[in-house]
Amino acid sequence: DTGVSQNPRHKITKRGQNVTFRCDPISEHNRLYWYRQTLGQGPEFLTYFQNEAQLEKSRLLSDRFSAERPKGSFSTLEIQRTEQGDSAMYLCASSLRQTALSNYGYTFGSGTRLTVV
Amino acid sequence: DQQVKQNSPSLSVQEGRISILNCDYTNSMFDYFLWYKKYPAEGPTFLISISSIKDKNEDGRFTVFLNKSAKHLSLHIVPSQPGDSAVYFCAAIIMTTDSWGKLQFGAGTQVVVTP
Numbered sequence: 001d002t003g004v005s006q007n008p009r010h011k012i013t014k015r016g017q018n019v020t021f022r023c024d025p026i027s028e029h030n031r032l033y034w035y036r037q038t039l040g041q042g043p044e045f046l047t048y049f050q051n052e053a054q055l056e057k058s059r060l061l062s063d064r065f066s067a068e069r070p071k072g073s074f075s076t077l078e079i080q081r082t083e084q085g086d087s088a089m090y091l092c093a094s095s096l097r098q099t100a101l102s103n104y105g106y107t108f109g110s111g112t113r114l115t116v117v
Numbered sequence: 118d119q120q121v122k123q124n125s126p127s128l129s130v131q132e133g134r135i136s137i138l139n140c141d142y143t144n145s146m147f148d149y150f151l152w153y154k155k156y157p158a159e160g161p162t163f164l165i166s167i168s169s170i171k172d173k174n175e176d177g178r179f180t181v182f183l184n185k186s187a188k189h190l191s192l193h194i195v196p197s198q199p200g201d202s203a204v205y206f207c208a209a210i211i212m213t214t215d216s217w218g219k220l221q222f223g224a225g226t227q228v229v230v231t232p
Contacts, residue, residue: 004160031218040126042206042222043161056219091160095218106218108160 004109006092012115013082020078021112025094029107032075034067035091036060037111043091049075082116089113120144121209123223131231136194138226140207143188147209151220152181152192155204164205165192197230204228 005024013019025032030051035043046065048056051072061067064082069075079086089111122141130136140150148169153161167174167181167190174181180193194201207223 009158033218040224042121042123042208042224043220044222045219048219093160106163106220108162110158110160 004092004094004107006090006109006112008112009110010113010115012117015084015116016081018078018080019082019114020076021090021092021114023075023077023092023094023109025074025092026107027073029094029096030072031095032069033093033095033106034075034077035093037089037091038087046077046090079114082114084116087114087116119224120147121207121221121223123207123226125226126224127227127229129229129231130197132199133196136192136197136201136228136230138192138194138205138207138228140190140192140223141188142190142209144209144211144221145188146211147221149210149212150181150183150190151208151210152179153206153208153222154201155206155225161206194228197228199230199232202228202230 007022011019032049034046036046037043046058046061047067049069052069064080067077091108091111093106093108095106120143151166152164154164155161165176165179165181167183172183183190204225204227206225208220210220
């Protein structure tokens, strides 16, 4: 168990391009979360999966954003037609439902830093 | 709508002394609070938590105090060590409705422990 893995670690893209990030949670964790962190701010919730079902989406997640978790394992977050305002650190976290209420058992990945130029 | 606020963006403390980090919240429905620590280029790691039914929780050098009437919590680190230099985030959750784990974070406090 190597923790929550996020790829790539860094992504620089031109405005208008599409980007996709991947998150591999801890294997036995059935819950997966995406957060976004901008400079000088704390992480902001984007979306959450219980197994393969996407159960909650923040209003921060505009139509250009889509997240999937096929087969309830890894997850992808895609941003279409990127804008400079999308530049941020995108954090993935996972937990077990049973432990989510016990100190939240949250394990965060190291994040993907997106820079839109 | 920033419901969790950390009004001190930075804190400098001497090694061996006490670090006190403050956090205020506006939503009285929050019933569970957590502190996370974040090093550069790493994700946040869980530090300590407290339920709203308690006013203190202690774990080694870390103690969290909760004052519900003031909607205020604080994290005390005693004694501070150089390895404590990091960004600390306060987070809160409404367990009754967000029991699956939607955390609301403050903006963070950068702690620097000097020799």
